[in-house]
Amino acid sequence: MRPKTEPLSWMRTPGTTADGPQYLALRDQMALNIEMGNLPPGAKLPSERQLQTGTGTARGTIREALFQLEAEGLIYRRDRSGWYVSPPAVTYDPTRWAGFMTYVTEQGRTPSTETLSKESAPAPSVVADIFRVAPGTPLHTIRRRRMIDGRPVLVERIIVDPALAPDLLSHSLDGSLTHILTTHYGITVARNRVDMRPCALVREAADALGAKSGTPGLLVVRTSFDTAGRVVEYDQEYWRHDAIRVHVDLNVR
Amino acid sequence: MRPKTEPLSWMRTPGTTADGPQYLALRDQMALNIEMGNLPPGAKLPSERQLQTGTGTARGTIREALFQLEAEGLIYRRDRSGWYVSPPAVTYDPTRWAGFMTYVTEQGRTPSTETLSKESAPAPSVVADIFRVAPGTPLHTIRRRRMIDGRPVLVERIIVDPALAPDLLSHSLDGSLTHILTTHYGITVARNRVDMRPCALVREAADALGAKSGTPGLLVVRTSFDTAGRVVEYDQEYWRHDAIRVHVDLNVR
DNA sequence: GAGTGGTCTAGACCACCTT
DNA sequence: AGGTGGTCTAGACCACTCA
Numbered sequence: 001m002r003p004k005t006e007p008l009s010w011m012r013t014p015g016t017t018a019d020g021p022q023y024l025a026l027r028d029q030m031a032l033n034i035e036m037g038n039l040p041p042g043a044k045l046p047s048e049r050q051l052q053t054g055t056g057t058a059r060g061t062i063r064e065a066l067f068q069l070e071a072e073g074l075i076y077r078r079d080r081s082g083w084y085v086s087p088p089a090v091t092y093d094p095t096r097w098a099g100f101m102t103y104v105t106e107q108g109r110t111p112s113t114e115t116l117s118k119e120s121a122p123a124p125s126v127v128a129d130i131f132r133v134a135p136g137t138p139l140h141t142i143r144r145r146r147m148i149d150g151r152p153v154l155v156e157r158i159i160v161d162p163a164l165a166p167d168l169l170s171h172s173l174d175g176s177l178t179h180i181l182t183t184h185y186g187i188t189v190a191r192n193r194v195d196m197r198p199c200a201l202v203r204e205a206a207d208a209l210g211a212k213s214g215t216p217g218l219l220v221v222r223t224s225f226d227t228a229g230r231v232v233e234y235d236q237e238y239w240r241h242d243a244i245r246v247h248v249d250l251n252v253r
Numbered sequence: 254m255r256p257k258t259e260p261l262s263w264m265r266t267p268g269t270t271a272d273g274p275q276y277l278a279l280r281d282q283m284a285l286n287i288e289m290g291n292l293p294p295g296a297k298l299p300s301e302r303q304l305q306t307g308t309g310t311a312r313g314t315i316r317e318a319l320f321q322l323e324a325e326g327l328i329y330r331r332d333r334s335g336w337y338v339s340p341p342a343v344t345y346d347p348t349r350w351a352g353f354m355t356y357v358t359e360q361g362r363t364p365s366t367e368t369l370s371k372e373s374a375p376a377p378s379v380v381a382d383i384f385r386v387a388p389g390t391p392l393h394t395i396r397r398r399r400m401i402d403g404r405p406v407l408v409e410r411i412i413v414d415p416a417l418a419p420d421l422l423s424h425s426l427d428g429s430l431t432h433i434l435t436t437h438y439g440i441t442v443a444r445n446r447v448d449m450r451p452c453a454l455v456r457e458a459a460d461a462l463g464a465k466s467g468t469p470g471l472l473v474v475r476t477s478f479d480t481a482g483r484v485v486e487y488d489q490e491y492w493r494h495d496a497i498r499v500h501v502d503l504n505v506r
Numbered sequence: 507g508a509g510t511g512g513t514c515t516a517g518a519c520c521a522c523c524t525t
Numbered sequence: 526a527g528g529t530g531g532t533c534t535a536g537a538c539c540a541c542t543c544a
Contacts, residue, residue, distance in 0.1 A: 020456075021513060024466065047529060058515045063530090068467045071453035080522045080530050089450065094501045095348075194501045197342065198451050198471050198494035200324035203273075212531080213277065214321045216469045216494075218451050241451035241469075248347045248447045248501065274532060300510060311534045316511090333511050333541045465512080 022057070026065035034074055034085055045075065045083040071216060073242030079210050086242045090148060092220075093247045094194040099176045100146055109148050113174045116143040116155070116208065120162065120169065130223065131161050131231050140168050142177075145208055153243035155208040159234040164226070177233070187232055191225040196246065205238040216241040275310070279318035287327055287338055298328065298336040324469060326495030332463055339495045343401060345473075346500045347447040352429045353399055362401050366427045369396040369408070369461065373415065373422065383476065384414050384484050393421050395430075398461055406496035408461040412487045417479070430486070440485055444478040449499065458491040469494040 033039050045051075051062050066083055069075045077083050090107050104111035120138045128135040140160040145152050158177065160168055165185045173180075181187045201209060201217040220237040286292050298304075304315045319336055322328045330336050343360050357364035373391045381388040393413040398405050411430065413421055418438045426433075434440045454462060454470040473490040 023513080024456075049529085056515095058517095060516090061514060064513080068453065071467050071469055072455070073450075073452065077530075078523090080528095081524080082529065095503055190505045192503045194499075194503075196449070196499040197326075197497070198469055199326065200321065202325070203277075214324050216324055216451060244450070246447075246449040246499070248445075250348055250445045250447075252443050276532080302510085309534095311536095313535090314533060317532080330511075331542090333509095334543080335510065 023061050023064035023068065026057070026062065027068045030065060030069060031072075031074060034069075039085050041085050041087040043085045045085070047082065076215075076240065076242060077212065079212060087149065087151065089243050089245045090153075091245045091247045093249075094192070094222075095248055095250070097178075097189070097192070099178045101176050104148055110150075112147045112150070114145045114147070115173045116145055118142045118169045118173060123159075127159060127234065130234055131159070133161070138162065140165070142169075142173055143208075144173065148243065151243075152209045152240075154237050154239045155205050156235055156237040158236075161231065164230065164232060181232065188227055189224045189232060190227040191229075193223040193225075195219075195221040198241070199238070201238060201240075209238075209240060211240065218244055220244075276314050276317035276321065279310070279315065280321045283318060283322060284325075284327060287322075292338050294338050294340040296338045298338070300335065329468075329493065329495060330465065332465060340402060340404065342496050342498045343406075344498045344500045346502075347445070347475075348501055348503070350431075350442070350445070352431045354429050357401055363403075365400045365403070367398045367400070368426045369398055371395045371422045371426060376412075380412055380487065383487055384412070386414070391415065393418070395422075395426055396461075397426065401496065404496075405462045405493075407490050407492045408458050409488055409490040411489075414484065417483065417485060434485065441480055442477045442485060443480045444482075446476040446478075448472075448474040451494070452491070454491060454493075462491075462493060464493065471497055473497075 030045075039045070045066075048059055048062050048066070052059055066075065066077075070077065073086055073089070075083050076086050090104055090109060092103065096103070098106070101111050101113070119141055121141045122136045123131065123133060123139045125135040127139065128137060131137075131139065133139075140158075140162055142158040142160070144156050144158070146154050146156070160181075162168070164187060165181060168180070168185075171180050171184070178189070181189075197219050199217050199219040201211050201213065201215050203213050205217065206213040206215065218239040218241050220239060222233070222235045222237070224232045224235075226232050283298075292298070298319075301312055301315050301319070305312055319328065319330075323330065323336075326339055326342070328336050329339050343357055343362060345356065349356070351359070354364050354366070372394055374394045375389045376384065376386060376392045378388040380392065381390060384390075384392065386392075393411075393415055395411040395413070397409050397411070399407050399409070413434075415421070417440060418434060421433070421438075424433055424437070431442070434442075450472050452470050452472040454464050454466065454468050456466050458464075458470065459466040459468060471492040471494050473492060475486070475488040475490070476484060477486045477488075479485050
């Protein structure tokens, strides 16, 4: 219908080179709209079928452009609700000891936490190795969802050795866990190990974040140790990829 | 044609719950093949049209499953060549001072570097601010592509102040840049700032990596300072997301 | 030149969110 | 109940890679 080798010039954002696929041109158009501030963070985009009207473009092509913007972190979707402009990311500094509640607040945003489940479950062998206990030993397992300005940005699974914090699960866990461990159990964290890698949000994590399975994410795994070298807390956090930045500043000593 | 509410049981990987879309079942099948070692790292997958044969599945659905695996970092594609199983990622530790060549070698892999361009270019105002020079001041700009075991994993743009390293561009830049700065110019790096965020590989970066625009990536920005607090080197690295892991280990002092 | 992935169309029905 | 995105089909042609 439309010649592909010579896209219509009026479809293009001014300044864009005239080559490349149509969905990238659409992407440029929408990106411009967002960056110019016509669509502020949190704003809802027109529906996919509305974006089609008049353009003669197939819905699949429109979606291709939306996926591109999603991968870039400019927009996100709420399952079966619509597409929205992403709020700015927060910065996480693994060299500081501040918890989520603290650093999100410091950046002028409003954090909140929701406990999804808490139970004492037998340790699978992988986890048992980390805690240096026998496989099957019951360990506290907590699943939480954390929000920034009401938007879910991460789900986490925290594992704590009951030997160090016996009736941890009887506390309210909707605040800072570190604070509870310090105040109620006199635990001092002396070492923190952090691993990070880009990932995809699969099923469980995606569902909990109201995202689609397969949307890009960042997996942050934190292991903290006390002064005796015992593992205090093992935490896997699945972040929406557009919600986090990592910052590390190091000086030679 | 096929009832969507009750997918055919023989299409499913044993052990998978019977709900969920068809492309996730396909994903499970393929993932199993990879994890069982039937397809070793680097192996080429059958073509999309081959994967269709006999299944009555549309090509789009097959691709959906492939995209999923790509997002998870299990497979990657070489543009218009095919889909391949991803090699293991390397681990990057921003708290160490080791360069790419060093830490890749340490992990039993073979690093290589290719200089794409080197020139002295006037500083855009954003970059000028970082180096605390007037906008338009000529700065060394180097673009490189780096490979692990022959596979391109990152492209970077490095900017260096010529005041600190006058005829840097006359050197061969296919090795360790840090080494050159230290040996030939007596520069000591005293501080390192690292920023990381998930991103999408857009046009330029994607092309240089032989990837498709929009594939997920990780952007690593490093700024190094000398003992006097001057910016020595400013480096933007665009990584394939399946090629890197970040590891930080911190002790209280 | 054969084969690959990349792009695009034009439909359809579904599950779920929203009101 | 109506609208949204999510999934799926069945084609088509293209640009490019590879042998």
